Amino acid sequence: MGIMINPPCMQQYSILWADDEIEFLKPHILFLEKKGYTVKAVNSGADALEAAEEQNFDIVFLDENMPGMSGLETLTAIKAIRPSLPAIMITKSEEEHIMEDAIGAKIADYLIKPVNPNQILLSIKKILDQKRLVTEKTNLSYQQDFRNLSMIFQDDLNFDEWIEAYKKLIYWELEIEDTENQSMQEILESQKEEANISFAKFIQNNYEYWLNDANEDEYPMMSHDIMGEWVFPLLEDKKLNEERPLFFILIDNLRYDQWKVVECLLAEYFTVKEEKVYCSILPTTTAYARNAIFSGLLPSEMAEDHPDIWVSDQEEGGKNNFEDEFLRRQMKEFGFGDTKTTYNKILRNHQGKQLVENFNNLQQNELNVIVYNFVDMLSHARTDTAVVRELAPDEAAYRSVTKSWFLHSPLWDMLKKIAEVNGRLIITTDHGTIRTKRPYKIIGDRNTNTNLRYKQGKNLNYNPKNVLVAKDPAKFFLPRQNVSTSFVFTTEDYFFAYPNNYNHYVKYYKDTFQHGGISLEEMIIPFIELEAK
Incomplete structure (x- = not known):
């Protein structure tokens, strides 16, 4: 199967250029006009403001040091009437305070004289043509990778290879989402469907084998393994625990693609020490997968070994009311029964705020486990509420809503506090959604x-x-x-x-x-x- 990319449609852009020595810039202007741009040249800030009032421009060049209205003053006046008009500040000065003032005024770029025509052209393309150029490059790169991915999904992959294939699909999904016309989106969705058909066959052929007969090197990390294999080893240094407590934060329903959009938000405060991926047990639900995490057991083992706190599908009431007790018993089983631990489940916004206010007390513990139910609430609310359904009609919107919630949630405040005290942090989930x-x-x-x-x-x-x-x-x-x-x-x-x-x-x-x-x-x-x- 081949995929075709429509050739780009070149757009003619108009430029407003204000400089009190504009006559010396005619070679630059002629260079841009030969490249297909139209340029209106003026020699004062007042003329630039008048031109901006009368005509729409795609970009404005402003000399910072003009008599009368300075470049910054002109920029402020133009932004008042054309707030979305990108501006490039050009100046002879390299003084830091001028640069900071210009950046604070939300300039699109900053050039220092003398500038050559290619510098000007690069700045224009970076601002006006970036989306088109990114779209062309992304579409071409995905087109080149399309056949490779399709062939991979027909192979007999192991779980680690499926992880890498899925990560590549998510990479392209996020890249295409940032393109201008998203012309490759439909093709990518078809390829994801093809991948899920093959993945379903893979699980059908291997899941029962993993649980009963697989060797250690054939068996993927699963829900009931992660505390014992990945979390408890981080608690072995008691002195480190006391100096830098470990925060284990489980955000339910957090898919890998949602993590990737959240990751960029965290980059200011954290570095990713290690990104791992594991396999949720079946059923991929809170009652089974999350209880498996905190108990360290598979569902039938929970029902048999802990009948006092296991709640079946047929029983009334919540199925995850005893996660803290499952955790306590698992920690005791692994020899961490005396580790100072807290468990908090956040179901409502006010609970998250209260926990942030109580942060100083959390620092006294060696392990703080926090479960955030919001993403689960969002996904189910989306089923029941017309407004939320409209907010998240597809994967891209679902990621966007998750990102918006994250930025405005008490969890975001909690994470910043963890960063301030140099705390150790794990973020994970119990299962995803489709x-x-x-x-x-x-x-x-x-x-x-x-x-x-x-x-x-x-x-x-x-x-x-x-x-x-x-x-x-x-x-x-x-x-x-x-x-x-x-x-x-x-x-x-x-x-x-x-x-x-x-x-x-x-x-x-x-x-x-x-x-x-x-x-x-x-x-x-x-x-x-x-x-x-």
């Missing part, structure tokens, strides 16, 4: 669970194509309610719908973000260790 697009008919009795990406119950009726069936839950380390109980997991972007209310389900849940099933987005998830700068 935007569901296609309904999948299934019939179950009244005791069948409500999740749209997996079902457990007895006498389930469905087409066995495009699902993973655990007829013997014990082989998947899943608790069995009775002899005929089975688990069925959706793959790709399907969601379960009941035939007796089919149209309602399709209308209500199509294009919503769900979890519980098998997809790259739900199962390949980030575990990030950061160091304060």
Whole structure:
């Protein structure tokens, strides 16, 4: 399969150039006009302001040291009437305070005389043509990588190779999102769908084997392993724990692509010491995957070893009310029972603010575990609330909403405080989500669970194509309610719908973000260790 890129449409730009020695700049102006730009030249700030009032320009060049209105004064006046007009300041002075004033006035670029025509041209292209040039380069690079990716998805990959393939897809998704017309977006989405078809087959062929027969080098890191393998070893130096406490922050439903947009926000305060990825267990839900993290056990082991705090799908009430107790018992099992530890779950904004206010007390502990439920609340609210549904109609918007929440959340304030005290930080999640697009008919009795990406119950009726069936839950380390109980997991972007209310389900849940099933987005998830700068 080949992909075609439309040739770019060159745009003619108009430039306003103000300099009290404009006559000496005619060679520069002729150079730009030969390149296809139109240039209006004036020799004072007042004339520049008058021209900006009468005509639209794409960019303005301002000499800083003009008699009458200075370049900065002219810039301020022009910005008042044309706030989005990019300005390039040109000056003979290299004084730092002038540069700072110009930057503070939101100039687009700063050039020091004497300037040559190519400097001017580069500055113009950087400002006016950047989006077009980035689009062309990104589209061409993705076109070159497209065939390689398609061939990779047809290979017999191991889990580490799937991680790298998925990371590459996310890289291109974020790069294309930043392009001007996003002409490659539809092709990338098709390639992600192709990847998820292959990944579903990979999980179907390997998941049961991993849990029962795999050698250590064949077995990926999974939910129930991460505390024992990746977190507890960081607590072995008790002196370090007391000097620099470890903060373990779990943001539920945080997909790898969402982490990548959050990562750039953290760059001012933290460096990424190590970016790891692990595999969520099935079902990819809070009740199973997050409890597995804090207990260090698979679901059937939790049900058998801790029946007093394990809550099944059939029982009423919350399924994650005992995460702190699961954690306490796991820490004791690993020999960290005397480690000073706190556990906080943030369900509402005011709880997050209270925790920030209590930060000094958190510093007295060796390990602080904080669970943020907001992303989970966002994904489910998106299903139920028309306003949120409009805010996040696709993956790009979902990432944007997550980024906006992150910047305005108490979690952001908490992370800055951790950086201030040179605390150690881990950010991770329990599972991801996928935007569901296609309904999948299934019939179950009244005791069948409500999740749209997996079902457990007895006498389930469905087409066995495009699902993973655990007829013997014990082989998947899943608790069995009775002899005929089975688990069925959706793959790709399907969601379960009941035939007796089919149209309602399709209308209500199509294009919503769900979890519980098998997809790259739900199962390949980030575990990030950061160091304060």
